[in-house]
Amino acid sequence: MLFRSQTHVFPGVYMMVAMLVVALSGYQVQSYSAKDILADVLMTDLLNRMDKDMQVGYYDVGNEAAAGSKDNVDLVSRSEYARLCDGGSDCILQSGSASGAASHPSLRDDEFLQHSSLWGHQFISGGMGEGPNRYPTIVKNDAGLPAYCNPPNPCPEGYDMETQGGSCIVDFENTAIFSREFQAAQDCTCDNEHMFDCSEQDSADVGGDKGDLNSAVEQYIMQMGQENSLNNVNSLAKKAGYPVMPDPRLDDAVINPFLQGDRLPIAAKKGNLLFH
C-alpha cells in the first residue's frame, strides 16, 4: 500500500528500492527472484529493440560452446545461482559445471551468447521467412508428460470412513463400465497405449503422450519457424519455458510487488548491466 503510493508519487524511490533489493546478498532468494524477472524483461526488451544485434550475437557463438551447452537456460540459471550462493556449503548447484562456469569468465560470456541463440533462433527463422528450419540447438518443450486418470476408490469390505479416515465411494459398482465412466469424467490424458480408442476422450494435454513428445517438439519448431510476428515470438518465447517464470498453474504463486506499475523499461536498463 505504502509502496504503491510511493511508486506513484516518487518513481526514483522505487528504483532505489529495487536496486537495494538486488544489492542485498543477505536476501539471496528474494533478490534472485527479482533478478530472474528482470532478466526475463531484459530479454523481451532486447528482442524488441535490437534486431541486428541479435543476429550478430547468434553468429558469434562458437561451435564448441554450442556443443557443450545442451540446456541454455539451465546453464545461465546455474551460473547466476552459483554467484549468489557464493560459497554456501549447502548450495546444490555449486558443483560440476556450475563451479566450472563460475570460474571461467569467458564461459559466462559464451553462456550469454548461447542463451541469446535461443531467441535468435526463433527470430531468425521468422525474420528470414524460411520454414521449417533445422538448427542444432534443441528447443526443449516444457509440456508435461502423461499423467494418468485416477481410478475410483471404493470402500473396502467393512471399512468405516469415520474411524479409519480417507474418502472412498460407498455406492460403488464393481464393473468395468463404472470405472471407465468414472475416469472419463476427469480432465486427464487418455492412455494411448492401453485404450483402444482415444477419440472419445478429449485430452487436456495436447500431444502429451511421451511417444509423441519428440514430434510435438518438431511441430513446435515448425510453428515457430512460420510465425512472422514479434508479438507471437514473445508469446512463444514464454512457452519455451524460461524455468524461473512463475507457473500460472500455481494458485498460491506470490506476485512480486516490485513488478507492479509501469516502470519496466527503466528497470530493464538497470538489469542490463548484470550481463556485462
Place this chain on the structure above:
Amino acid sequence: MAAATWSWLLAPFLLLHWASAGAGGGAGGSGAGLSGPAVFTSSFLVRFRRGVDNSFAHDVADKYGFDNLGPLVGADGHEYHFKHRTLPHARSRRSLTHTRALKSHPAVHTAVQQPGFKRVKRGLRPAVPAIHGMKFDLKVGEGNRIDEEPTDPYFPMQWYLKNTGQNGGKVRLDLNVQAAWAQGITGKNVTTAIMDDGVDYMHPDLKFNYNAEASYDFSSNDPFPYPRYTDDWFNSHGTRCAGEVAAARDNGICGVGVAYDSKIAGIRMLDQPYMTDLIEANSMGHEPHKIHIYSASWGPTDDGKTVDGPRNATMRAIVQGVNEGRNGLGNIYVWASGDGGEEDDCNCDGYAASMWTISINSAINDGQNAHYDESCSSTLASTFSNGAKDPNTGVATTDLYGKCTTTHSGTSAAAPEAAGVFALALEANPQLTWRDIQHLTVLTSKRNSLFDAKNRFHWTMNGVGLEFNHLFGFGVLDAGAMVTLSKQWHSVPPRYHCEAGELTQPQAIVMGRSLFWEIKTDACKGTDTEVNYLEHVQAVISANASRRGDLELFLTSPMGTKSMILSRRANDDDHRDGFTKWPFMTTHSWGEYPQGTWKLEARFNSPQTRHGNLLEWSLVLHGTKEAPYRTLHPSSPHSKLAIVKKAHEDKKMK
C-alpha cells in the same frame, strides 16, 4: 534377535558396496523415456538439517504447494518425500523453481527432484484377457473341508496346486499345498502385500481376505489401491497375483489361493508414467510390522540388455525391512526372476539378484522351463507358471471387476505362488526370520522332474550335497515339506559378512582364452566376521567389453562348485558402461565351507572377436560362524537336511 546382533555390521557394508553398485546400475543403461535420464517427476526428496516430525514436514510442504508423503524409511526424520500438487507428473526438464523454493526454507538442507525410470510388469499378457464369470452354489452338506478338495470352480484348472495330468501335465508335479492344508495350515494371520498396479479388493473372492490397514496407493497418493481402468485390462496384473496367494476357498468363485486364509494388502505403485526411487522405497517399507511378505512381479525391462537395480532409498528400505520389519524377524521380499528368456540373465536385475530378496523362477506343468524363463545364479527356487502354448495351462486366478482368468502368465505368476507358500510357513512358525525362510526353501525344494527343455543346464550337486540347477535354483517349492520342517525349526545362528579379498589390477580378457583370477581366503577366521558355513556369495565386479553381452563370468568355490554368475546376453551391445562394482550373487554354494581358493573365470562367448578388461573383483562371503542346522532332527536319512547335516558333521571331525 539375530537381526539386531549383526545389523550394525551390515550398515557400513551396505554403504560401501551398494552405493557404488547403485551408481553402476544407473550407468548401466537405465531406459528413462526421452534419451538418457532426462525425465523428472513431481516427487522430491527433501533432506532437513535436523530430524523433524511429520507435522513439521507437512507444514513445510504445504507452504510451498507440496504434499508430504511421509518420511523415508530409516532416515530418522531427516528425509521426506514431497510431491508437488500441480507440477506435471513427468517433465523433460528439472524444475529449478520448485527446488529453490524448498531450499529457501531455513530447515531444509537439500531438495532433489526425482528422476523417473522404467519398470515393467512381468508376464506375457494377451491384448484382451480371457474373461470368465462363473458362479456355483456351495456344496450342500459339506463335510471336513480340510481333507476334502476345494469346491471352487477353477480348482480343477489349478494344476500347480494339484497336478492330475491336466493338458499333458505330469501327475503330482505341483506345490504340494494339500499336504500343508492337511496339517491345518492355511495362512491365518499372515499378510502378503501385492506391490503392483493395484488390487481389485472388491472382488468377491478377495474382499474378505483384504487387509485395508496395510494397503496404500502410491500412484494416486491415497489409501485405496483400486486399479485404473483401461480397455485392454492392462492393470489386472496385481489382482491376478493377489488371487494366487489368498483367493477364498469353497465360495464358488474362481479358484483357491495357496494360503486361502491369509490376507492380501494392495500397494499400488506401478501405475504412473515413471517409477521413482521414492515410490519404490515407500512401497517396500510400507507398514513393515503389519505386512509379512512383499510380492513383486516387476522390475527393470527384460530386454536382454538392461543392467539396473534398486537405487539408494529403495535399497535402504529393503535392508531396513529385513533388519527390522516384522518386529525384528525381517520382512520377506519375493521377486519374479524375469521374463527375458534364454537371452537374458537375471543377475543383471539388481532386485531379483539381491541376497535380501527371494528370486523365484518358474516351470510349466510338465516340468520343463517356460520359454520366457531367464536363468541366473541368484535364483533360489521355482514355482509354476504357464506353458504359453495351450491357454488352458495358464495360471487360473482372479481378475478385474469380479471376474476370473485362466491366462495369468510369466514369472509374474510364479512369485505370488511362492509368497503363498511362505505365508503357510509363517503360520506354521510365526518366529521364522527372513533368513530362516531362505534356509527352509533350500532344504525343502525338490528337483522332482524339472528339466531344461534346451538341455543347457543340468542338475549339479554342491560341496555339501545340495542339488541345484542354474534355471530352477534348488528346485520347486514343496509347501507340505516346508510346513512340516517349519514346525520343528530353530532359527539359524547370526550371520556375518566377510570381505574375503580384493583384486584391483586390471587385466585384459583375450578372445578365445579364459582369464582366471584367484582369491585365497581364510574367510575372516579369528575375526568378528568369521564365516564357516555359507549362505550368499557375492562377487562384486567391475569390467568392460567391446560387447558386454558376450562376456561370461564363472565363480568356482574352494569345494569345487562352479557357478555361472553371468551368461551370454546376445542383445546386450553395450561397449561403454560395462559393469561398475556390480554385485553378482550366487546361491549355489549354500552350506559350503568358504575357506580356500576362489576362482573367477572371465571369457568371451561370441562368433566375432571381442576385447575387454576385468578391472576389479571383491569377494564377499555371507554366512554363519556356527553350523546352522545342528539342533535340527531330520525326519528321514535321505532328506536334504540329513545330507547337509552329515556333511557338516563329517567336516567337523576332520
